[in-house]
Amino acid sequence: MRQSAQGSAETGTPEVWTAAVPRVPQQPAAADVDRERWGPTRAGGGERAGSAERGDDASGATRGEHTHSEPPIPRPRPVQRASVRGQILAALRKALVAGELAPGEVYSAPALGERFGVSATPVREAMQQLALEGAVEVVPNRGFRVIERGTRELAELAEVRALIEVPVVLRLARTVPVERWAQLRPLAEATVRAASSGCRATYAESDRAFHRGLLSLSGNEQLVQVADDLHRRAQWPLVGAPASRGRTALLADAAEHAALLDALIARDLEVVRGLVGEHFTSAP
Template identity: 80%
Template sequence: MEQTGAREEDPLAGAPRVRVPQQADARGRRTVRRSSVRGQILDALRAALVGGDLAPGEVYSAPALGERFGVSATPVREAMQQLAVEGAVEVVPNRGFRVTERSSRELAELAEVRALIEVPVMLRLARTVPAARWAELRPLAEATAREAASGDLARYAESDRAFHGAVLALSGNQQLVQVAGDLHRRSQWPLVSGPVAGRRADLVADAAEHMALLDALAARDLAVVSALVGEHFTGSGG
C-alpha cells in the first residue's frame, strides 16, 4: 500500500477536481468509465509535471493525488504507471512515485535526437508542400503565441505539441508523428532546478520561431528552415 503521507504539503492545492465521466449500465445505473477517468488524470498529471507542480525528486502517493482530483487512487495509480513507462516518474515501493530528476545534458540529448529526426523531414516538406498548406497552420502558431504570453507552461506545452504535430503530420507518416511527439513531451518535463525565472519571455521567443518557421517553409528557404529547427530544439520550449 502507498502511504498517503509521502508528501505533507499539498502539491496541487487549488487544482480543479476532475469531472468523472459516467454512463448508464443495462439497469440504468450510473457507472464510471475508468478508461476516461484515467485519461483525464494522465493529462492532468502531465500538465502538473510541465508546470512544475510536481517537483523533480519528490515522492507523491496515488491516494493523496486521488483525493486532490476527487477520484479514487486506482486511476491515479494507473496513470502514474503510464508515466513510469514514459520515464517521467519512477516507482518507489510502499511509498508512491518519485518524479524523475532530469539534467541539462538529458535535455540536450533529446534536442539532438529530435533534430536528427525532424530536420530532414521538414526540409523534405519545404520542397514539396504548397505554401497554402503552411498558411493553414498559422492559427496553431498564433495559439502558441497566445499561450506563451499568458505564461502558463502547461497550456503552452500543449499548444506547442499541437503545432509541431500538425507540421509533421503533413509527412503522412503516423509513426514519425508518434515518435517525435513522445520525444517532444519528454523534452518539456522540468529540470531538477524547476521552472526558470523569466520563463514567459523564453516562451514568447519560442512561439515567435513558429511563425518564422512557417514563413521559411512557405518560401522554401531550406537554409533558414534548417537553422530555425536546430535552434528551436535547443531553446526553452521546443
C-alpha cells in the same frame, strides 16, 4: 499554485496543488445510468410494472424474454473508468510541466486521489503510464518519485529530435504546396497566445500541437507519435530550475514558429534549416 512541499503528517506525502486541476466529476452508479437512459422500466421491478401496464405477457417479461409487443432493448454501455484515468493522466502531465510535481519528490496514489476527488486506482494507473514514459519511478510501499533530470538529458533529447525532425521538415519544404503551410498559421498564432499567458503548461500543449501539425504533412503517423513523445519528455522541468523560464522565453520560442512558416512559404531552405536546428537548442 502549489500549496506546500512540507507534506502531510499523516501520510508523509508532499502536499500538491488544488486550484490548477479541476476535480473529476463523480461517476454515476450503474443503476443511476440505467434509470437515466432507460427510465423506470429498466430499474428493479419497474420492468414488470411497465409490462403490466402495456398488457404484455407477465411470465415472459419476468423471465427476461422478448415479447411480440416490444422490440429488443440494447444493453446500456457500462461506465468507462478509462475516461477518468485519461483525465487524471492529462492533469498529471500538466502538473509535471508546470513543476507542481517536483523532481525528486515521492507522491502516493491515495493522496493524489484525494486531491482529484477520485479513488487511488485511476491515479495509480495514470502514474504507471508516466513510469513507462520515464517521468516517474515506482517506490515500493510509498508511491511514485518524479524523475530528476539534468541538462545532459535535455541536450540528448534535443539532439535526437533534431535528427528526426530537421530532415523531414527540409524534405517537406521542397514538396508541400504553399497553401498547406498557410493552413498551419492558426496553430502558430495559438502558440503566441499561449506564450503570452506565461503559463508553461498551457504553452507546452500548443507547442506540441504546432509540431504535430507540421510533421503530420509527412503522412507518417509513426514518426508523428515518436516525435511527440520526445517533445513531451523535453518539456519536463530540470532539477533546481524554476518551473518556468518566464513569458519572455516562451514568446521568443513562439515567434520562431511564425518565422519558420514564413520561410517555408517562401521556400527559403537555408533559413528553414537554420530555424529548425536552432529551435531545438533554444526551446524553453
